[in-house]
Amino acid sequence: MPAPEGFDYTVRGPEVVITHHGRRATVLRGPAAQRFLDDVGDDGDAGAQELMARVTGNYRRGNERMSRNHPRNAGR
Template identity: 80%
Template sequence: MPAPEGFAYDVRGDEVVISHHGRRATVLRGRAAARFLADVEDGDGDTDQELMARVTGNYRRGNERTAKDHPRNSGR
């Protein structure tokens, strides 16, 4: 699975805005923003990308195609 890329964050007052390829993905406030900033300061660039992917929920789990083709999901 390829590493996530294209994420960036911007601190605006007490908010952290996370974007993916220039489009806003999520906004963190309060404790979540503070925890995110602490984690980013401790990590490196690759880890930051993975962290932002997890926070936004924008990452693949590897089973999307299998689940899509399952008979139980045929009517969806």
């Protein structure tokens, strides 16, 4: 699965605005924004891209079609 890319974030006062390819994906406020900033400070750019993908919910790519055909999911 390819690494996430195209994410960027901007700090506006108490908010963190996360964009994906220039479009706003989410806005974090309060404790969530502070946790995000603490975590981003520890990682490099690749870690920050993965974190932003996880925060925005844009991280499930690639295996959805395969799981549809799994015997466990038959009849769904």
